[in-house]
Amino acid sequence: MELRVATFNIQHGLTGRGEVDVELLAQVCRRLDVDILGLQEVDRHLERTDRVDIAGAVAEACGMACAFGPAIAIRGGEYGNALLVRGDIGETQVLDLPRPSGKEARAALIAEVSIAGSRLTVAVSHLSVPLDDSGPQLAALVDALRARPVPVLVLGDLNREPDQLEPLLADGYTLAGGGATWPAANPRRRIDHVAAKGLEARGVEIPQTPSSDHRPVIATLTANPYGER
Numbered sequence: 166m167e168l169r170v171a172t173f174n175i176q177h178g179l180t181g182r183g184e185v186d187v188e189l190l191a192q193v194c195r196r197l198d199v200d201i202l203g204l205q206e207v208d209r210h211l212e213r214t215d216r217v218d219i220a221g222a223v224a225e226a227c228g229m230a231c232a233f234g235p236a237i238a239i240r241g242g243e244y245g246n247a248l249l250v251r252g253d254i255g256e257t258q259v260l261d262l263p264r265p266s267g268k269e270a271r272a273a274l275i276a277e278v279s280i281a282g283s284r285l286t287v288a289v290s291h292l293s294v295p296l297d298d299s300g301p302q303l304a305a306l307v308d309a310l311r312a313r314p315v316p317v318l319v320l321g322d323l324n325r326e327p328d329q330l331e332p333l334l335a336d337g338y339t340l341a342g343g344g345a346t347w348p349a350a351n352p353r354r355r356i357d358h359v360a361a362k363g364l365e366a367r368g369v370e371i372p373q374t375p376s377s378d379h380r381p382v383i384a385t386l387t388a389n390p391y392g393e394r
Contacts, residue, residue: 170201172320173381191226202249203289203320211242220247234259234274252280262302286313290321316363341366341384
């Protein structure tokens with residue numbers, strides 16, 4: 166099995182000029198040419214993005230199946246994470262993550278995925294910014310994934326540098342690698358990650374795009390012949 170996967174915080178479809186352009190975002194995502202795409206900061210039916218189902222619009226442009234996992238309900242719309250797959254999406258779960266009092270709610274979308282006869286578990290998430298908040302969130306996500314079948318793929322804006330991902334690394338995940346991802350114009354921090362258990366990265370790309378304040382992380386993954394490690 167070889168898969169091309171990506172994670173992308175899309176900043177609800179904003180361009181570098183601060184304008185909402187879902188059509189441009191869809192073109193950008195299509196050009197990524199991936200089998201699995203995890204999106205964060207996704208609006209669905211929100212007024213600020215003209216009530217568009219952004220994940221649905223991107224999925225249609227890319228010819229991919231789509232699942233959406235809300236983290237917040239806002240005035241008739243929702244905001245959260247999305248998973249796009251060039252294959253089938255089976256059972257899905259929206260995992261509400263620990264939320265410090267008064268802080269924005271965070272969640273993870275977990276799904277069983279089938280691509281060309283291969284099955285895997287995929288989680289897409291966007292964690293909080295303060296390390297004291299995102300630590301318990303990451304631990305909760307890792308704990309929830311322990312019961313899921315390997316291979317397992319975690320795609321997300323985790324708001325933590327590679328050396329701050331102890332719960333993932335201690336549980337047998339490896340990071341795809343790559344350089345800084347944020348801010349997009351002149352990246353200084355690597356906070357967007359592709360992490361896998363039972364899969365190995367064979368290559369990583371972090372392209373500049375005209376959408377979002379983050380750069381996507383694209384990884385080519387192959388089955389790990391030694392299983393978990």
